[in-house]
Amino acid sequence: MADLEIKNLHVRTEDREILRGVDLNISRGEIHALMGPNGSGKSTLANTLLGHPSYEVTEGEIFFKGENITESEPHERAKAGLFLAFQYPVAIPGVSVANFLRMAINAKREEPIGVKEFREHLKHAVELLDVDRAFTSRHLNDGFSGGEKKRAEILQMAMLSPDVAILDETDSGLDIDALRTVAEGVQKLHDEQGLGALIITHYQRILHYVKPQFVHILMDGRIVLEGGVELVERLEREGYDQIRQEHGVGV
Amino acid sequence: MSEIAVKPGRHREATLYHALAGEGAGDGRTLEEMRAAALAAFEREDLPVWRRSGFWTTSFADLDLDALQARTHPADVGVPDLVTQTLPDRPRAGRIVQREGTVVQVELDPELTERGVILCSLEDAAHEHPDLFARWYSKRLTIDRHKLEAANAAFWTGGAFLYVPDGLVVDDPFEIVYTIDGPGVAQYGRTLVVGGRMSDFKVHEHDLADDFGEEAVAGSDVDSTPRQSLHAGAFELYLQDGARCRLAQVQDWGTGEVHDCSTRFVCVGRDAYCHWLPALLGGHLVRHHCELSVSEPGGDMAFRGLFFTQGHEQLDVFAVDLHETGPSGGDVHWRGAATGESRASFEGLIKIDPGAQKTHTYLQAHTMVLSPKARLDAIPSVLVSADDVSASHGGTVGELDESSIFYMQSRGLDRAAAVKVIVEGFFEPTIGELADEPLQGLVREKIASKLAAARDDIEAYATAR
Ligand SMILES: Nc1ncnc2c1ncn2[C@@H]1O[C@H](COP(=O)(O)OP(=O)(O)OP(=O)(O)O)[C@@H](O)[C@H]1O
Numbered sequence: 110m111a112d113l114e115i116k117n118l119h120v121r122t123e124d125r126e127i128l129r130g131v132d133l134n135i136s137r138g139e140i141h142a143l144m145g146p147n148g149s150g151k152s153t154l155a156n157t158l159l160g161h162p163s164y165e166v167t168e169g170e171i172f173f174k175g176e177n178i179t180e181s182e183p184h185e186r187a188k189a190g191l192f193l194a195f196q197y198p199v200a201i202p203g204v205s206v207a208n209f210l211r212m213a214i215n216a217k218r219e220e221p222i223g224v225k226e227f228r229e230h231l232k233h234a235v236e237l238l239d240v241d242r243a244f245t246s247r248h249l250n251d252g253f254s255g256g257e258k259k260r261a262e263i264l265q266m267a268m269l270s271p272d273v274a275i276l277d278e279t280d281s282g283l284d285i286d287a288l289r290t291v292a293e294g295v296q297k298l299h300d301e302q303g304l305g306a307l308i309i310t311h312y313q314r315i316l317h318y319v320k321p322q323f324v325h326i327l328m329d330g331r332i333v334l335e336g337g338v339e340l341v342e343r344l345e346r347e348g349y350d351q352i353r354q355e356h357g358v359g360v
Numbered sequence: 361m362s363e364i365a366v367k368p369g370r371h372r373e374a375t376l377y378h379a380l381a382g383e384g385a386g387d388g389r390t391l392e393e394m395r396a397a398a399l400a401a402f403e404r405e406d407l408p409v410w411r412r413s414g415f416w417t418t419s420f421a422d423l424d425l426d427a428l429q430a431r432t433h434p435a436d437v438g439v440p441d442l443v444t445q446t447l448p449d450r451p452r453a454g455r456i457v458q459r460e461g462t463v464v465q466v467e468l469d470p471e472l473t474e475r476g477v478i479l480c481s482l483e484d485a486a487h488e489h490p491d492l493f494a495r496w497y498s499k500r501l502t503i504d505r506h507k508l509e510a511a512n513a514a515f516w517t518g519g520a521f522l523y524v525p526d527g528l529v530v531d532d533p534f535e536i537v538y539t540i541d542g543p544g545v546a547q548y549g550r551t552l553v554v555g556g557r558m559s560d561f562k563v564h565e566h567d568l569a570d571d572f573g574e575e576a577v578a579g580s581d582v583d584s585t586p587r588q589s590l591h592a593g594a595f596e597l598y599l600q601d602g603a604r605c606r607l608a609q610v611q612d613w614g615t616g617e618v619h620d621c622s623t624r625f626v627c628v629g630r631d632a633y634c635h636w637l638p639a640l641l642g643g644h645l646v647r648h649h650c651e652l653s654v655s656e657p658g659g660d661m662a663f664r665g666l667f668f669t670q671g672h673e674q675l676d677v678f679a680v681d682l683h684e685t686g687p688s689g690g691d692v693h694w695r696g697a698a699t700g701e702s703r704a705s706f707e708g709l710i711k712i713d714p715g716a717q718k719t720h721t722y723l724q725a726h727t728m729v730l731s732p733k734a735r736l737d738a739i740p741s742v743l744v745s746a747d748d749v750s751a752s753h754g755g756t757v758g759e760l761d762e763s764s765i766f767y768m769q770s771r772g773l774d775r776a777a778a779v780k781v782i783v784e785g786f787f788e789p790t791i792g793e794l795a796d797e798p799l800q801g802l803v804r805e806k807i808a809s810k811l812a813a814a815r816d817d818i819e820a821y822a823t824a825r
């Protein structure tokens with residue numbers, strides 16, 4: 110049984126159905142890539158997995174570590190070991206990155222984390238992602254550049270050590286050096302801690318640094334094609350239209 | 361963020377209240393004469409009701425004044441436990457505590473006494489420092505605009521008087537405390553503070569009452585036991601040439617039916633500066649008129665404020681940024697939140713008098729509604745009678761941002777914790793301006809405990825959406 114099991118997931122917003130039967134299994138230690146055209150439902154899937162209130166699951170189920178979490182509160186899913194690096198992280202004025210991380214870590218624990226332990230943990234993560242130490246005393250995402258926000262997402266991931274992380278276009282908006290740092294960070298968490306990841310992306314370039322074992326193509330709310338890295342290359346060559354025709358999706 | 365720059369000469373009428381903006385009652389009359397005049401006004405006037413066309417009424421008509429006593433205590437009754445429990449234990453220059461009608465503690469660093477600082481009850485000041493008293497008492501405060509203002513001026517007992525002589529710099533704050541023990545009390549508190557030329561000092565006022573809400577009154581004979589108490593307050597602060605003062609007022613009347621109808625006036629003299637921050641954090645029905653006047657050239661001020669209402673509380677704040685001469689500067693920034701079924705109204709008025717050329721001022725009010733039944737209005741108004749000035753106002757009206765809440769939840773914080781982060785973040789810029797660790801701690805603590813009390817309302821807000 111996979112750690113994260115998505116079964117026949119149908120999701121709608123107030124006005125329409127967006128996911129129309131998604132099946133996907135992700136386990137610790139596996140790296141998956143999810144690609145698909147704009148508006149195909151990638152972020153909807155990511156948000157639904159964490160329980161965003163705007164998305165209603167009308168059919169299907171989500172299991173995490175054997176538990177049905179389809180109706181769970183977002184914070185319970187997080188505490189169980191799921192993580193989402195947002196495509197558009199929101200600013201939380203009034204709380205520093207470090208204090209927020211301390212709160213998030215403590216939310217998962219019985220006893221609050223010790224000052225020293227936290228400091229060392231933070232130091233490690235800061236080095237892994239090559240961010241300036243002063244960064245952690247700034248208010249979370251408040252006035253951050255696009256790239257800084259993405260780094261802050263991965264910094265949080267490194268600190269919270271999830272079992273399965275969904276990275277929603279974390280590569281967009283990163284310059285080439287930042288992209289390498291972030292991607293290598295993800296790879297390292299995978300190698301050292303057995304992180305499982307679903308990397309949502311439009312581009313091949315992040316996949317030069319993080320090697321996915323599985324690639325899934327989402328179109329019009331369904332996974333229409335699955336395979337290995339060769340799929341990415343094919344996509345890059347042929348574009349989505351070819352696949353659309355082959356699989357008869359969307360008019 | 362909406363921002364409106366006001367063209368010079370353009371007039372916009374305040375919608376409900378008027379600035380004091382004139383001479384006070386202290387025009388050479390003796391205290392006895394003023395008390396008599398106030399008593400006449402008290403007998404003439406009805407309990408105040410303020411009505412803004414259509415949507416807002418602040419009414420003290422339900423106050424049962426006859427059931428309330430202006431209770432006094434033997435002077436040695438001592439400081440209520442509430443004061444020691446609530447106020448931060450910190451170095452201070454002095455402290456005066458008024459329990460209901462009686463001053464029960466006056467404490468002043470002996471070194472400051474030697475250097476000419478006066479801290480005593482206002483009653484004592486009238487006898488022992490008649491010249492200072494006559495010069496400043498009610499210089500800008502009126503005594504007859506409505507029944508409760510008149511009641512204060514006619515009946516006040518105890519009171520606080522602080523005088524900081526010319527040139528003296530005092531680092532630690534002077535604390536002025538008003539407390540109410542329980543229901544059935546009318547407290548007429550009156551404070552007069554004067555900062556001499558080039559003096560530099562801090563004043564922290566604390567207004568507090570023991571909780572005597574539902575639980576506390578339960579069990580007693582409901583019909584015969586009064587539930588209400590009243591604090592009718594008057595506060596005046598005068599800063600002479602070049603004086604600087606940081607004034608912070610932390611008010612939390614607890615869960616009892618405390619009615620608070622107060623007027624506070626701060627007058628900034630030539631090249632003087634005042635940083636004023638009222639924190640209004642609790643009271644059954646509160647109406648505050650806070651007026652900050654830059655009355656002589658070169659005066660400058662920062663007027664900050666915060667409020668947070670919960671349960672069935674009703675709060676009505678009228679904050680005036682008055683410029684009587686120029687050049688002068690002003691900067692008004694208030695933040696308020698409401699939860700439960702509480703109602704809060706903030707009206708901010710910039711008033712620039714004809715002689716106040718070269719005045720630059722800005723007023724902003726940021727508000728946040730935390731529960732579906734809470735109501736919060738923020739109304740800026742501007743009255744400009746000079747043409748070489750800049751005055752503008754802006755503000756935001758916020759609700760809980762669901763995407764921020766989801767973001768934090770996705771990191772493991774539950775909804776209540778996420779809301780707490782947002783609300784604290786919302787107030788933090790203002791709390792930061794207190795620039796005083798112990799006081800900041802107190803205000804943060806109070807906001808946290810109000811949030812904890814409002815937990816159910818905040819949950820209801822989520823499901824109502
Ligand atoms: N909260 C919402 N309310 C209404 N419609 C929504 C909502 N969220 C997503 N949608 C719609 O659902 C569709 C899928 O959006 P989604 O953000 O999941 O796409 P995506 O695959 O992540 O696209 P992109 O590559 O541009 O990030 C879009 O048509 C979008 O407008």
Ligand SMILES: [Mg+2]
Pocket residue numbers: 151152153196277278
């Ligand atoms: Mg997306």
